[in-house]
Every structure is written in structure tokens, then in C-alpha cells.
Amino acid sequence: MTELLRVENLHVSVGKKELLHGINLTVNKGEVHVIMGINGAGKSTLLHAIMGNPVYTITEGRIFFEGQDITELSVDKRAKLGIFLSFQNPISVAGITTENFIRTAKTTISGKQQRLFPFKRLMKSRMEDLAMDPSYAERYLNDGFSGGERKKSEILQMRILDPKLAMLDETDSGLDVDAVRIVSRNISEYHNENNSLLIITHLNQILKFITPEFVHVLIDGKIVKEGGPELVDEIETNGFDAYRSEV
Numbered sequence: 001m002t003e004l005l006r007v008e009n010l011h012v013s014v015g016k017k018e019l020l021h022g023i024n025l026t027v028n029k030g031e032v033h034v035i036m037g038i039n040g041a042g043k044s045t046l047l048h049a050i051m052g053n054p055v056y057t058i059t060e061g062r063i064f065f066e067g068q069d070i071t072e073l074s075v076d077k078r079a080k081l082g083i084f085l086s087f088q089n090p091i092s093v094a095g096i097t098t099e100n101f102i103r104t105a106k107t108t109i110s111g112k113q114q115r116l117f118p119f120k121r122l123m124k125s126r127m128e129d130l131a132m133d134p135s136y137a138e139r140y141l142n143d144g145f146s147g148g149e150r151k152k153s154e155i156l157q158m159r160i161l162d163p164k165l166a167m168l169d170e171t172d173s174g175l176d177v178d179a180v181r182i183v184s185r186n187i188s189e190y191h192n193e194n195n196s197l198l199i200i201t202h203l204n205q206i207l208k209f210i211t212p213e214f215v216h217v218l219i220d221g222k223i224v225k226e227g228g229p230e231l232v233d234e235i236e237t238n239g240f241d242a243y244r245s246e247v
């Protein structure tokens with residue numbers, strides 16, 4: 001088993017408020033991990049801290065990626081190493097088309113110039129996989145996209161950038177039943193023994209199609225329970241009350 005990500009005793013603050021109080025998490029290559037927990041538990045904070053969002057200050061602990069200490073690395077350097085975060089609420093960027101945005105990101109991350117016509121073909125094929133109208137490639141990134149379309153646009157980026165670690169923050173929320181199936185199929189097609197997924201979900205929609213090996217329950221900035229996929233059903237039935245007392 002080859003380790004991809006290791007988070008050690010991670011404490012994260014925004015301003016004076018500590019949001020994560022000593023998280024430990026190891027993700028090996030080829031694994032699918034799910035993080036569940038009540039609203040405001042710190043799930044998104046954890047993903048942002050792994051991505052290197054400077055809003056979140058690491059006050060203690062380390063993050064390792066393929067054995068390299070990345071705790072002090074900037075977001076772009078982490079992206080170049082192969083870390084990807086799909087946002088809970090993807091932002092729109094006026095003035096840059098979806099195609100140009102992804103092509104520039106791919107060039108920067110891979111260090112290889114993406115030739116126009118092969119890249120256009122790749123975009124077209126990946127958009128077909130996601131049942132996205134090809135005209136969206138020419139629209140400004142996420143500009144005027146519906147909630148579900150923004151989520152698909154994130155998965156389009158993931159598929160083209162082909163990261164080693166894909167972190168998906170509530171990608172299944174706001175998707176209709178057909179879109180959940182399409183997005184889940186794309187995630188499954190992306191996933192192989194050399195890459196890993198770290199998924200936050202409340203609705204478990206995505207988990208009907210992608211079975212995680214590990215489930216972590218996060219409450220009040222701490223992981224209070226870890227287990228296999230059976231935890232998802234347990235939480236669905238009993239809620240989080242049993243875990244709150246662990247905090």
C-alpha cells in the first residue's frame with residue numbers, strides 16, 4: 001500500500017478561532033475516503049487546509065503528500081503536485097471561458113503546452129461524458145451556470161486535470177437524479193489504483209455509485225469515529241447524536 005496523503009495532528013484556525021483540533025488522516029493510493037459530520041463541523045475547512053487556502057492558518061501539525069511535507073506550500077504548488085479541490089459553492093469567473101480556464105490550468109499544472117485542437121477534442125469528449133452542452137466551453141467559467149451545471153463543470157476540470165488526489169466537497173448536492181448518476185459515473189471512470197478520492201457528502205447520493213473503503217465522522221473539529229462503508233448506513237439511520245457525546 002502506498003501512502004498518498006498524511007495529515008498529522010492538524011490544528012487549523014481562522015483569526016483567533018480554532019476550527020480543527022488535531023486531525024489525523026492517512027489516504028493511500030487507490031483509496032476512497034468519505035468525511036461525514038454535522039453542519040459546521042469543519043469538513044470543508046479540512047479540505048481547504050489540505051489544498052493550502054491561505055484563509056486557514058495551520059497552527060500545529062503537518063501535511064505530507066507522497067512523503068513530501070507540503071504544510072508550507074502555496075495552493076498552486078500543491079495543485080502542481082496533483083491535489084485538486086472541487087468547491088462546495090463553485091465561483092464564477094467573468095472574462096475567461098471555461099475552455100481557456102481549464103486549458104491554462106492544465107498547461108500550468110502539467111508543465112506541458114496544451115495544443116489547441118487536441119485540447120478542444122479532449123474537452124468535447126469529456127463534456128459529452130458529462131452530458132454537458134458543448135457551447136458551455138465558450139461561456140465564461142460558471143457564469144450564469146445553474147447549481148448543478150457548476151458541479152458538472154468542477155467534475156469536468158477534475159477529469160481533464162486528472163489529479164492524484166481529488167477532494168470533492170458536496171459534489172452531489174444540488175444535482176438531479178440523472179446528474180448524480182452521470183457525475184458518479186465520471187468519478188468512477190476517473191478513479192484508478194493510482195489516485196485517491198476524499199469526498200464530503202451529506203446526501204450519500206454519490207455513495208450509491210461509489211463505495212468508500214473508509215468513512216470518517218467529523219464533529220466539532222475532531223474525528224470522533226472511523227470505520228468502513230457500514231458507517232454511512234448507521235448514520236443514515238441514527239443520525240449523529242451518538243457521536244456528539246464523543247466530543
Ligand SMILES: Nc1ncnc2c1ncn2[C@@H]1O[C@H](COP(=O)(O)OP(=O)(O)OP(=O)(O)O)[C@@H](O)[C@H]1O
Pocket residue numbers: 014019037038039040041042043044045046055088
Ligand atoms: N473563513 C472563515 N471565517 C470564519 N469562520 C469560518 C470560516 N470558514 C469556516 N468557518 C467556520 O468554521 C466552522 C466549520 O466550517 P466548515 O465550512 O468547515 O464546516 P462543514 O463541516 O463543512 O459544514 P457544512 O456541512 O455546513 O458545509 C463553521 O462554524 C464556520 O462558520
